[in-house]
Structures are given as C-alpha cells and as structure tokens.
Amino acid sequence: MDAAQPAGEVAAAEAGGPGQCPGPCPSSGYHSVTVTQKTEIAHCAWCGRAFARSGSQGRRARYCRRSHRQRAFEARCLAARMGLASGEALVDADALCRLRDGLYVLESALDDVEVDLRGRPGPEDYRRAFQHLYAAAAPLRDACVEPAAVLTPPAAEAG
Numbered sequence: 175m176d177a178a179q180p181a182g183e184v185a186a187a188e189a190g191g192p193g194q195c196p197g198p199c200p201s202s203g204y205h206s207v208t209v210t211q212k213t214e215i216a217h218c219a220w221c222g223r224a225f226a227r228s229g230s231q232g233r234r235a236r237y238c239r240r241s242h243r244q245r246a247f248e249a250r251c252l253a254a255r256m257g258l259a260s261g262e263a264l265v266d267a268d269a270l271c272r273l274r275d276g277l278y279v280l281e282s283a284l285d286d287v288e289v290d291l292r293g294r295p296g297p298e299d300y301r302r303a304f305q306h307l308y309a310a311a312a313p314l315r316d317a318c319v320e321p322a323a324v325l326t327p328p329a330a331e332a333g
C-alpha cells in the first residue's frame with residue numbers, strides 16, 4: 175500500500191502539521207506517514223502547480239509546500255499595505271506580458287486549428303492539429319505569474 179501511493183505520502187509529509195503523524199516519530203527526525211485515505215490532485219493557490227492532496231480531516235491544503243503558503247501570506251500583507259482590495263495582487267509586469275504573449279500564441283493556434291478542421295478532416299489533419307496545438311501550449315506548461323511578496327527596491331529598478 176505505501177509503495178503503491180508515493181504521491182500521497184509526499185503530499186502528507188509536505189503538508190506536515192499536527193495530527194498528520196499518527197505515531198511517534200523516530201529520533202532520526204524522518205517522519206513516516208501511512209496514507210490510507212484517497213488523494214486528489216489540487217492546484218497550489220500560490221504557484222498553480224498540481225500537487226497531491228489527501229482528503230484528510232481538518233483544513234484542506236491549498237498550497238503545494240509551506241514556503242508557498244508563507245509567500246501567499248506575505249503577498250496578502252503587501253497587497254493590504256498597498257491599499258489593494260481583497261483578492262487583488264501586485265504582479266511583475268514583464269512576467270504578465272510573457273504570459274499574455276503565450277496565451278496569444280495559443281489562441282492563434284486554436285483559431286488555425288478550427289479553420290483547418292472544418293469540413294471532413296481526416297486522421298492526418300487531426301494529427302497536424304494536435305502537433306500545432308501542442309507546440310503552442312507546451313511553452314505555457316511552466317508559465318507562472320506569482321503575486322509579489324516583497325517590493326523591489328527602487329535602486330534596483332533604476333539600474
């Protein structure tokens with residue numbers, strides 16, 4: 175069982191927190207957790223990456239790791255200091271532009287494919303459409319725009 179669900183073990187170990195380690199932990203500091211409940215794939219509220227979340231009792235994990243929960247907290251504090259409304263965040267303008275560019279490429283590829291697959295498309299048409307869409311979507315796989323958790327010092331911007 176424990177070898178069959180390594181993702182669940184990792185998620186439980188990273189989530190940490192009280193109540194998740196059922197027995198006394200060895201003096202080595204290594205925490206061993208047996209996961210018997212079903213795990214689900216969730217997306218981190220900070221980085222957006224998928225992670226395995228166990229359906230355990232209590233609050234459900236929203237972040238893939240503790241550092242991301244901390245950075246989300248810091249970003250909320252910064253947003254509040256800047257007078258932003260709840261749910262608003264500061265983001266890096268260049269990162270936002272790169273994400274928009276990637277989404278534009280994907281949107282254009284969707285338009286191309288919709289035109290190419292009109293009529294009576296054959297298997298080769300679908301194969302080419304998939305390749306075109308994949309090429310447009312692949313660069314977005316690791317795309318990430320994180321809210322700013324700290325302000326960039328003005329001196330760094332001037333230089």
Ligand SMILES: [Zn+2]
Nearest residue numbers: 218221238242
């Ligand atoms: Zn994360």
